[in-house]
Amino acid sequence: MAEPQVPPLTVVRPGEGTEVDIGAIGVVFKIWGADTDGSLSVVEHPFPVGALVPPHLHTREDEYSIVTEGEIGFRSGDRETVLGPGGYITKPRGELHTMWNAGPVPARMIEIITPAGFEHFFRELAELVSAGPPEPEAVAGLAENYGVELGRPAWLPGIVERFGLTPPPGTG
Numbered sequence: 001m002a003e004p005q006v007p008p009l010t011v012v013r014p015g016e017g018t019e020v021d022i023g024a025i026g027v028v029f030k031i032w033g034a035d036t037d038g039s040l041s042v043v044e045h046p047f048p049v050g051a052l053v054p055p056h057l058h059t060r061e062d063e064y065s066i067v068t069e070g071e072i073g074f075r076s077g078d079r080e081t082v083l084g085p086g087g088y089i090t091k092p093r094g095e096l097h098t099m100w101n102a103g104p105v106p107a108r109m110i111e112i113i114t115p116a117g118f119e120h121f122f123r124e125l126a127e128l129v130s131a132g133p134p135e136p137e138a139v140a141g142l143a144e145n146y147g148v149e150l151g152r153p154a155w156l157p158g159i160v161e162r163f164g165l166t167p168p169p170g171t172g
Contacts, residue, residue, distance in 0.1 A: 010035040017044070020126035023133075024051045024168045027126065033116025041116040046108050047072060047101040052165040055098040055156060059147035061118050063091040063111055065099070070107025073100045073163060075155065096151045100165050121146040 010031055017028040031042040047070065055075075065074070067087045074081055074089050076097035083089060091097045101107045113119065124142055128134040143150055160167050 008035070019046075020122065021129055022122055022125045023129050024053055024166075027122040029119060029122075030110075032119055036116060038116045040112055040114040041119040043111050043113070043119055043122060044068075044108060045099075045111055046106060047099075048106055049101055049104060050164060050166040052100040052160065052167050053098055054168050055096050055151040055153055056143065057096045057149050057151065058091075058093045058118070059149065060093065061113050061115055062093050063113055065089050065091065065112075066110040068108045068110060070101060070105050071103035072107050072109055073102035073159070074098075075159065080159075096149075096153060098156070098159070100159065100163055102163055118146060121148070 012030050017030045019026055019028045021027075025048070026046040028044040028046070030044060031040070033039075033041045035041075065072075065088070067083045067085055069085060071082050071084050072087075074083065074091070074097065076089075076091050077095045081089065082102045099109075121142065125134075125139070128138055128142065140150060156167070159165065
């Protein structure tokens, strides 16, 4: 009888992972979908002071966030909260959401994405951003390729004003 195949082991030590800039925030790739047979991916997001992620919704994946540094605000649908280190939140597919640095110091969170695949959106967006501010049409096309819908909700200007945020181009 053949020995059972041992699944690969992925080890990512503190401080490891490739970091890229996607405009408003950063992305540090920790666990790729290829490491989990497509079940999930994990990235970290550093949030500079004033950072705002454009409102969007996912049609293919759910996201689970854990704040590890600073304070991060979340709005999903009509629900809003600010979480500090150790705070967890779910962001279900199909619901418009946004995130922002809600405090006076840089913040960071871990993002678990299920199923995997969306980590490649971040990789492709970083490539666009590295060539200079991308054209809105290019970002919209990339989002569409990954089943992401961008939104401009009426509540966004209030969040920008209350938290003194710097909205990415085309969102403010």
